[in-house]
Amino acid sequence: MxxxxxxxxxxxxxxxxxxxxxxxxxxxxxxxxxxxxxxxxxxxxPLWEELIMKLKEIFIWRGVVEPHILRLLDDPYLKFPQKMQCFKGCHKYLYIDTMKKVFEEVEYMLxxxxxxxxxxxxxxxxxxxxxxxxxxxxxxxxxxxxxxxxxxxxxxxxxxxxxxxxxxxxxxxxxxxxxxxxxxxxxxxxxxxxxxxxxxxxxxxxxxxxxxxxxxxxxxxxxxxxxxxxxxxxxxxxxxxxxxxxxxxxxxxxxxxxxxxxxxxxxxxxxxxxxxxxxxxxxxxxxx
Incomplete structure (x- = not known):
């Protein structure tokens, strides 16, 4: 071809x-x-959608995200920066730590x-x-x-x-x-x-x-x-x-x-x- x-x-x-x-x-x-x-x-x-899914998974597991924030994260019309703001506002240090770990996990498989x-x-x-x-x-x-x-x-x-x-x-x-x-x-x-x-x-x-x-x-x-x-x-x-x-x-x-x-x-x-x-x-x- x-x-x-x-x-x-x-x-x-x-x-x-x-x-x-x-x-x-x-x-x-x-x-x-x-x-x-x-x-x-x-x-x-990962793409941004994948990052959001991973952050959501970790935040739920750690019990640091309120139900009303989860509803926001599930809103398909909420833009990416708004969803990232939700995570950052909920727990800034967990947000930073999770982001770093997600990227570290793929470094050796690129x-x-x-x-x-x-x-x-x-x-x-x-x-x-x-x-x-x-x-x-x-x-x-x-x-x-x-x-x-x-x-x-x-x-x-x-x-x-x-x-x-x-x-x-x-x-x-x-x-x-x-x-x-x-x-x-x-x-x-x-x-x-x-x-x-x-x-x-x-x-x-x-x-x-x-x-x-x-x-x-x-x-x-x-x-x-x-x-x-x-x-x-x-x-x-x-x-x-x-x-x-x-x-x-x-x-x-x-x-x-x-x-x-x-x-x-x-x-x-x-x-x-x-x-x-x-x-x-x-x-x-x-x-x-």
Whole structure:
């Protein structure tokens, strides 16, 4: 089977793929990659829904969550930051301890191939920004902390190789999970996450979002201003039977309501090699 047919769904998306490759060939220094939960999921880390289930299980077992909070956690319309706020508010230290243990449990079972291919782009001096808190990419590439920025507890340096926009697992004070974290680090002084995002936006022209659902307005709201019309945005989402209609609606929303020309290049969620093959093709055609 041709590799391309495993993740390309239309002629339009094939054109988007070729456009991204040409941009990487000619302007790689103006390009930054943004890594979402879908990337870490391929390696073996839990998605947010899985984290919530694990936290809920531990909190119930420890008897520290009230029935009315459980009802909130079972509400499908309650957003992820709100649910994390429930756990943090119930028992902050158990929340932190459980989060750390969940990530520690998977460290020795990771499939690092996706991190290795992303590392190739990093070696081309492409800045990597992640809203994931795991250290999988950094550990796979054996990067010391001298080459990274952990926002919001550090100042943003675009000379870093990796920027942890929402913190890192070993530094709970840096996490941007709960609703109060978003308020503190995006909207209230000193607004380090927002300031970092603005700095990146002002210094880069090509934005490649990988494994994102793009449901966080904080992540894409910078593209609302007029300067954003000059930016080139590529969105590489994971598509499944379950979410394909949602992805289509997101595309319609960005294109027809927000008038943002996000160029979509999907991969298949059910095939964990799909994203790796897609990124490998992009790298080989752009840099080999």
């Amino acid at each position: 041709c590799v391309k047919k495993m993740f390309i769904y239309s002629i339009e998306e094939e054109i988007h793929l070729e456009t991204l490759i040409e941009n990487l060939k000619s302007n790689k220094e103006l390009c930054c990659f943004w890594l979402g939960a879908g990337v870490s999921k391929i390696a073996g880390y 499939d690092k191939e996706v991190f290795k291919i992303i590392g190739k782009f990093l070696n081309q001096e492409i800045l990597i920004i992640t809203t994931n808190i795991d250290k999988g990419l950094q550990n796979t590439l054996n990067l010391s902390d001298d080459h990274i920025s952990i926002i919001p507890i550090e100042n943003c340096s675009i000379n870093s190789k990796i920027i942890y926009l929402h913190g890192r697992i070993d530094k709970p004070e840096s996490w941007v999970f709960a609703e109060e974290d978003y308020a503190k680090f995006y909207h209230n002084p000193p607004r380090k996450v927002r300031e970092c995002w603005e700095k990146i936006f002002n210094n880069y022209m090509i934005f490649v979002y990988i494994g994102y659902s793009l449901t966080e307005m904080e992540i894409y709201s910078q593209f609302f201003n007029e300067d954003a019309k000059r930016k080139k945005v590529f969105w590489i989402p994971g598509i499944s039977e379950k979410n394909k209609e949602n992805i289509k609606n997101n595309i319609r929303y960005f294109r027809y309501v927000l008038e943002l020309d996000f160029k979509t290049i999907p991969y298949i969620v059910e095939d964990k090699t799909s994203l790796i093959k897609l990124l490998s093709e992009i790298y080989d055609k752009a840099f080999n």
